[in-house]
Amino acid sequence: MTEHGAAGPAADRRRGAARPQRERVTSVDAVSARTEPPARAGRWAVGEAETLFTRTLMRAHGRLAIMCLVSFAVALVLVAVVMSRLPLLDAIAIGGVPLSWLIHAYGFYPLMIVWAIGYTLASQRLEGRFTQLVEHE
Amino acid sequence: MSAALSIGAIVAVVVVTAIIGIWGLRISRTTGDFFVASRTVRPVWNASAISGEYLSAGTFLGLSGLVLLSGSDAFWFPIGYAAGYLLVLMLVAAPLRRSGAYTIPDFIHARLDSLTARRLTSALVLIIGWLYIVPQLHGASLALTVIADIPPWVGATTVALVVGGSVAAGGMRSITFVQAFLFWLKLAALAVPAIFFTITLRGSEPEIDPALVFPQDLGPAGLDTYATTSLLIALLMGTAGLPHVLVRFYTSPTGGSARWTTVGVIVLISAFYIASSTIGLIARIAAPDLAAPGVADTVALQLPSRLIPGPPGDLLTALVVAGALAAFLGTSSGLVVSLSSAVSQDLFHGTVTSFRWAAVFCTLVPLVVALATAPQGLVASVGTVFVFAASALSPVILLGIWWRRLTARGAIAGMIVGAGLCTAALIGSAALGPGTGPLPTLLAQPGLWTISFATLTSVIVSLVDRRTPVSADRILSRLHSPERSRGELTTGG
Numbered sequence: 001m002t003e004h005g006a007a008g009p010a011a012d013r014r015r016g017a018a019r020p021q022r023e024r025v026t027s028v029d030a031v032s033a034r035t036e037p038p039a040r041a042g043r044w045a046v047g048e049a050e051t052l053f054t055r056t057l058m059r060a061h062g063r064l065a066i067m068c069l070v071s072f073a074v075a076l077v078l079v080a081v082v083m084s085r086l087p088l089l090d091a092i093a094i095g096g097v098p099l100s101w102l103i104h105a106y107g108f109y110p111l112m113i114v115w116a117i118g119y120t121l122a123s124q125r126l127e128g129r130f131t132q133l134v135e136h137e
Numbered sequence: 138m139s140a141a142l143s144i145g146a147i148v149a150v151v152v153v154t155a156i157i158g159i160w161g162l163r164i165s166r167t168t169g170d171f172f173v174a175s176r177t178v179r180p181v182w183n184a185s186a187i188s189g190e191y192l193s194a195g196t197f198l199g200l201s202g203l204v205l206l207s208g209s210d211a212f213w214f215p216i217g218y219a220a221g222y223l224l225v226l227m228l229v230a231a232p233l234r235r236s237g238a239y240t241i242p243d244f245i246h247a248r249l250d251s252l253t254a255r256r257l258t259s260a261l262v263l264i265i266g267w268l269y270i271v272p273q274l275h276g277a278s279l280a281l282t283v284i285a286d287i288p289p290w291v292g293a294t295t296v297a298l299v300v301g302g303s304v305a306a307g308g309m310r311s312i313t314f315v316q317a318f319l320f321w322l323k324l325a326a327l328a329v330p331a332i333f334f335t336i337t338l339r340g341s342e343p344e345i346d347p348a349l350v351f352p353q354d355l356g357p358a359g360l361d362t363y364a365t366t367s368l369l370i371a372l373l374m375g376t377a378g379l380p381h382v383l384v385r386f387y388t389s390p391t392g393g394s395a396r397w398t399t400v401g402v403i404v405l406i407s408a409f410y411i412a413s414s415t416i417g418l419i420a421r422i423a424a425p426d427l428a429a430p431g432v433a434d435t436v437a438l439q440l441p442s443r444l445i446p447g448p449p450g451d452l453l454t455a456l457v458v459a460g461a462l463a464a465f466l467g468t469s470s471g472l473v474v475s476l477s478s479a480v481s482q483d484l485f486h487g488t489v490t491s492f493r494w495a496a497v498f499c500t501l502v503p504l505v506v507a508l509a510t511a512p513q514g515l516v517a518s519v520g521t522v523f524v525f526a527a528s529a530l531s532p533v534i535l536l537g538i539w540w541r542r543l544t545a546r547g548a549i550a551g552m553i554v555g556a557g558l559c560t561a562a563l564i565g566s567a568a569l570g571p572g573t574g575p576l577p578t579l580l581a582q583p584g585l586w587t588i589s590f591a592t593l594t595s596v597i598v599s600l601v602d603r604r605t606p607v608s609a610d611r612i613l614s615r616l617h618s619p620e621r622s623r624g625e626l627t628t629g630g
Contacts, residue, residue, distance in 0.1 A: 051610050054613060054614040054617055065228055066225075069223075072220075084357040088357070090358060095338075095339070096350070099207050100356055101356055101357065105417070105418060106411055112219055112223055112403050113404055115223060116226055120399075124393065127393070
């Protein structure tokens, strides 16, 4: 079996760049022949500066994502604790439905929307700074 | 009258779906159109399309049924489904779009440079997809049986035929428009009746005792910390591992637009879940007699005729039926698109003809399973698929995007452990039956420990293996760099 289309456009570009690539023809039972990574380190090597750059951006992205996820989890737990541990909320009913049930049914979605927009704006800023840095170089 | 209107609504949805599909077919010209809609789908369309295929029978019919049956615990399902997109937004959407891959197996192959990992991923994608389609077909059987006493096989077969046919004909590009239409239909089909029901209930002022209709032990006060946490983590992580969810991000023009698409999805599905949850609350007030397993899932279909007598009620029933059909069609066709992409790329070199045959094959298998099995609770069935996806695929996808040292062997071990443990837990839970105590709870909600074990296995095996693919730095650089810095904004990816 060939690896045609294996990695989508990335593979297309590779094929386009240096055809024909007979060494990429393989088969299901030739997996053992692939225990070592293909010898293409030269062509695929990434510069040290680029690696450092990417890792810095990745870490920044990761930090932002974790910060947002953790703060969202804290908010979610807080709302869950309030709605499940405050007997007062069971006593107040709106349209016959206890407030605790209404919070459970509707209360979490606004949080998600706020966090989603906040994260997306923050990540846009982050990538904008990164792109500016690249363009300055 | 009611049955005729409902069947008319079904025929109308099928005809409109077919027309939009055929219109899409006229503009689907290239392989790129078929697999990723040529990566030109704008956030609003894409968000509607993603929501259209994400909102399945599980939440359309199942959520109100589960609220009726087991109380406010049911609300955790839509909360988890929606929050899953928050996780996708923050950790998956943009990098996956920037990977340039067509399918999840493509991504795993490119990232780990391993055919074995690719094939295992393909197998898991197929299992997850098929498991997800079966409850959709069950829901179709259930709906048609309720509204017109039609034999169960007719509903499942109709949905399978429409889905297989439209996907094979138009591929991803035409399905994108179909899905967007189906989302708005689904939202209207729950929101409009919910508004009418609320007005009717307010007008008639029924004497309800909140303590009886909304008892404290079935409300938020009866929260089980472990079961809720485990379920939420499984639903959150599971979204990131669903093949039909992830394939949609490949159709965005850039990583940035993939993020805004995800924000749009969170807004749209939140609106839908709010409508669906309202129907659930109203069901507890107006139809407590339907609170029985098997029957509860039909409550959304039965409420209109109970609350609003005469032709207006019949019209609302027809609208709900049309929405339910949209739910079965939307999710099933989204799944069949992604499964067909994976199968045709893996087995038949990714040509358009193979995509069409794969679509037929990927629809037939779950149809046979659906016809041979009896419907279970729809929410629970869909929830099970999320737990499986979260255990088997999500850890590897997340580690692949964020951890450079992941190796092919680590990924393979993690997928096997996650899938194996989850399967064992689900079989164990079914064998034990419902019960209280630590063991039945651990087996019924295994997400927390199966995901942890799968992730740990991947990490430990990768650290011992140390055969990090030579292309890891290059691929991670591609995943995490904005398009502008790579000069790709104009060329797409």
